[in-house]
Amino acid sequence: MGGNKIVVYKEPGVVSVEDHDPPKLEVPADVAKAKGLTQKAPHGVILRNVATNICGSDQHMVRGRTTAPPGQTLGHEIMGEIIEKGDDVQFLEVGDICSVPFNIACGRCRNCKEGQTGVCLNVNPARAGSAYGYVDMGGWEGGQAQYVMVPFADFNLLKIPDREQALEKVLDLTMLSDIFPTGYHGAYTAGVTTGSTVYVAGAGPVGLAAAYSAQLLGAAAVIVGDRNADRLAQARSFGCETVDITEDASLEDQIAEILGIPEVDSAVDAVGFEASAPGKNAGEAPATVLNSIMSITRAGGKLGIPGLYVTGDPGAPDEDAKTGTLKVRLGLGWAKSHSFTTGQCPVMKYNRQLMMSILHDKAHIADAVNATVIPLDDAPRGYEEFDRGAARKYVLDPNGMIPKAS
Structure with a gap:
């Protein structure tokens, strides 16, 4: 793993694709300090992103309709392949392809234990609930990128059981994140x-x-x-x-x-x-x-x-x-x-059942939302067209894995 190309909000109406350092198995420093966590994240994994999507929620930030600061990294709809895992990850392996719920959840607080993973109490100093690449959501780096770090991976990640099927149905399965x-x-x-x-x-x-x-x-x-x-x-x-x-x-x-x-x-x-x-x-x-x-x-x-x-x-x-x-x-x-x-959808309440509907050809959500694949470098164009009302769901291909799948 070299650098990490990632989509960044610059100012209202403007995003760019920039080179960042690759992610580490660490939680954001502010989260660690405020919540009493160790910054090292042996519970986390690094994903090579297979697909990551542009969301209407991202568009609110890009329009300047939130308090997102310039430099905010973007992207919370992620599907990826594990390329590195921490010592405390017990039930996932390098090479597994997984869907990432946009909710970041610890799996250990009262809300997570009650299934309310959209309002986890331990991953955001500002309020209950967190997400990748979103304003006021804890400072977690965005997933419209080549690589991303996922904390508490055993709890958060949904493994797609069969790698070949995961790649074959990637356009449907990438919609499971959000x-x-x-x-x-x-x-x-x-x-x-x-x-x-x-x-x-x-x-x-x-x-x-x-x-x-x-x-x-x-x-x-x-x-x-x-x-x-x-x-x-x-x-x-x-x-x-x-x-x-x-x-x-x-x-x-x-x-x-x-x-x-x-x-x-x-x-x-x-x-x-x-x-x-x-x-x-x-x-x-x-x-x-x-x-x-x-x-x-x-x-x-x-x-x-x-x-x-x-x-x-x-x-x-x-x-x-x-x-x-x-x-x-x-x-x-x-x-x-x-x-x-x-409120935020508690993704884990539904994602496994919806995954099974996709894998058994009962659900074809990519067709319904008109999934359209573009390279990561074309993300600015995707944002522009989406803002103009394109009837498409833009799926970014950060590592050239989607064409290989199809």
């Missing part, structure tokens, strides 16, 4: 089940993953709403109904055209805080999706909210929204007895 479990989590926590009707707000990769997951869960009708025609076409490509929120007709009326009634059993917010109000030339309205899904979800229904909301947004349209304070119609949700589920 968007497939996150979309599934959104649909599952919204109560989607056999015969139910569901509305998914947002046809980006997470929204498409949520819609696909709703189908896996047995939904009778999955309706996806967005303002991007190409992304709506992608949703229709695997059997979803769609609504265009730029049209004059209300969301309720468009749903009634499809279902005969203006409401659904469940709804998923896969948009988050950079939401736009309905209409062709509508401006930003951070709470609009939350309010709309309460409006169109039946009394007693559930709302899954995997879309990202932040506590610091310097580009927000008003002062309250800059601290994540939104004008949500909680009274409406209360009156309709809605249940809400928010």
